[in-house]
Amino acid sequence: MLSLTDVHTYYGKSHILHGVSLEVAAGEVVGLLGRNGVGKSTTLKSVMGLAPPTRGRVTFEGRDITGLAPHHLARLGVAWVPEDRRIFKLLSVMENLRTGLDRAGMDDARRARLLDKVYAAFPVLRDRRNQAGGTLSGGEQQMLAIARAMMLEPKIILLDEPTEGLMPRMVSQIRDIVDMLHREGVAILLVEQNVALTLTVSNRIYIMEKGVVRHQAAAADLRADQAVIHQYLGV
């Protein structure tokens, strides 16, 4: 459904991605592992049009989306949950959700259903729906960021380090959320430092090093033999 072919991306003059190729099938959970700075976040940004590739192609459902502006991608069904969450701090929780909820073709009934579904998954957001986004705790902000992405009813979510800075208890909550999304048929491209979590929730895993994909395997295989992971991540 989503595929990157030989993508090269620069940040200014720095050549970050040196020809990244990977794929995510519909409904799949794909993990992207690697040390800090290898270009995992940049890969997500290259898909989302935030760091447009200078070479290579990104296709989504057969359509070339290379370098398209982010708002087009959101409308096509690609949602991005960034590493630092990027909650609209001065907007209320409800207003944060509305940035995704208020879309063309969403009548009141559909909106209400979507909102209820998300509040059921994240009850704390219902409680805090009129509070400013900036007053939420780190874990709550992460919930909000994911809930906000869900408002787009996406076909794939680009999830960047969701457990970063969260307490261990919340990590298992993230695992439950990813599982829930997977059950609903949403594909996920997951960038993570937490290897254990990634191994648990993913179907397949790519390992990146220095701006390229070095290794690819089914998660099951890697769960059984973690030597490769130790090799690349030194964990």
Add this chain to the structure above:
Amino acid sequence: MGVPVDQILVQTVNGLVNGMILALVASGLTLIFGIMDVVNFAHGDLVMLGGFVGAVTIAATGNFWVALLVAALVVAVFGAALQISTLRPLLGRDPLTTILATFGVSLVLQKYALWQWGPSARNLPEPITGRFDLFYLQYPWYRVATALLAGAMIGGLWLFLKRGKYGIWIRATTQDRVMASAMGIPVPWVHTGVFAIGAAMAAASGVLFGPLGGVTQTMGADFTLRAFIVVVVGGMGNLGGSILAAIFISLLEAYASLVVSPAQAVIVSFVALILTLLFRPTGLFVPTPK
């Protein structure tokens, strides 16, 4: 105190009236800056343009309120076209290039106005005639109406921003344009829309100001300068701050003109600007400095 109390009170009213008009101009400017980091040098000239379009419409229709509406709409459309043609290509570039580009636009607008409408001032007729007794003066009702109308427009803007889908779009884009885009908000069009709104408000100010001070092609520079000062003193991007700052500065100038000539009273606002930049550069009316 050498100045009689009723003079001070009259100046207070004058200050408030001028302050509301200035607030209308400044809120557009600060909105534009807040959302797209553009310092619109031509903003005062949009006021001027609105005034002239209003004058022409009044001459044609005889109705002040129609003129107000037409001026706002025409200049809004013009503003949108301007933003699309000259400012969109500059997004992401050095912010100083937008100063230069809008300066160029300002120059063209001024000379164009001179060409089309000549150098003499146009006085717009007051839509509401009649005066009431304010201490020792016969104070025009129109001035009061102007302040109320400006206040209503600003209030309308406030409501628009706080509720409604587009208000959320604007506020989200102002806070984080990248994330707003990632949420499907068409950021380039939000920018154009905000510019158009700012232009419409500037144009409305021009028409409202028409009966008070006349419309000339040089009035733009004066409004731009004052609006800048207000926006900086109020905190760039801070809507509430600009409104308070506009009133504050206009009151200061009104009081100052009791002791010096109006041409010199304007120095008061310059001093306010410099003091703000020295001691509270994020703005006098910003609750917590960033």
Add this chain to the structure above:
Amino acid sequence: MSGRPSQRGYWIGFGVVLGLLIVAPLVLPPFWQRFVTEILIWGLLAMSSDILIGYTGMVSFGHSAFFGLGMYGAAAALLSVAPPNLWLALLYGLVGAGLVAVFVAFFSTRLREIYFSITTLVFSQIFYVIIFTWTAVTGGENGLTFRQPGLGLPGLGARAFTPTTLHWFVLAVVTLSYLVLRRITQSPFGMVLQSIRENEPRTRAIGYAVERYKIVAVMLSGLFAGLAGVLYAIQNKFAAPDFVFFLVSGEVVIFNVMGGVGTLVGPIAGAAFFLLLREGLSRYFEYYLIPVGIIFTLMVIFLPQGFLGFLRRRLNQ
């Protein structure tokens, strides 16, 4: 970076232009004679502004203040001392501009880009208002008129200027200023200024006292702008508040952009181009500034380096 041939080419070009300018007053009719002299003066002003805009990356709308105070300073000297003394005029003018420069320099270190630009604009206006309203001292709206001083050397007595000798004097001053500024911009000091323009935080991180460099840049810029003001006063024998209005600063910025910022020569060419355009077009179309303004705006968007920008490497090597 600069090979021998391009250096030689540069100096040949320089010599040719200089030669033309020296000969100019001898062959041109009086109106054009004065015109060329004025171009030189505005060119000097534009050059001084380029130090800030082109080299240090600080857009100043305050050059009209420096120019104006140079002008009025000279006026003060020429009115207060008889017979009018050229060197005193220069001194007063430079001191006047220098004082303003100190003021502006102080703010330049504490304000970022946009705030700095707005503040310089406000300064121009403050001075404009003061000059305009303090009629007793400055002549207010009507300005001041005075007699032109002669070229006097101590011990030798003064000879009055003719338009030709005045032109040569102005040419000498401007040429000297150009050479001095060129030397400065090509020195390590100039390199640091450009580094500040490219990336201020990094320059600071490397260890340069950015504030001091900015102060010197502003002082330099202000003094040369003031010098231009003095020359203008001497040539035209009057000082008027119009020149302090911030739109004059705006015109200077136009010269810079059209000619090419960061080239020193570019702004002079920009001034020449603009003034010639004004002369030429205003005969046919009174509102020539409309197309000029449009061209300027388009240049800012599409050709930010100006006409001479792309020749920059070669010219100032």
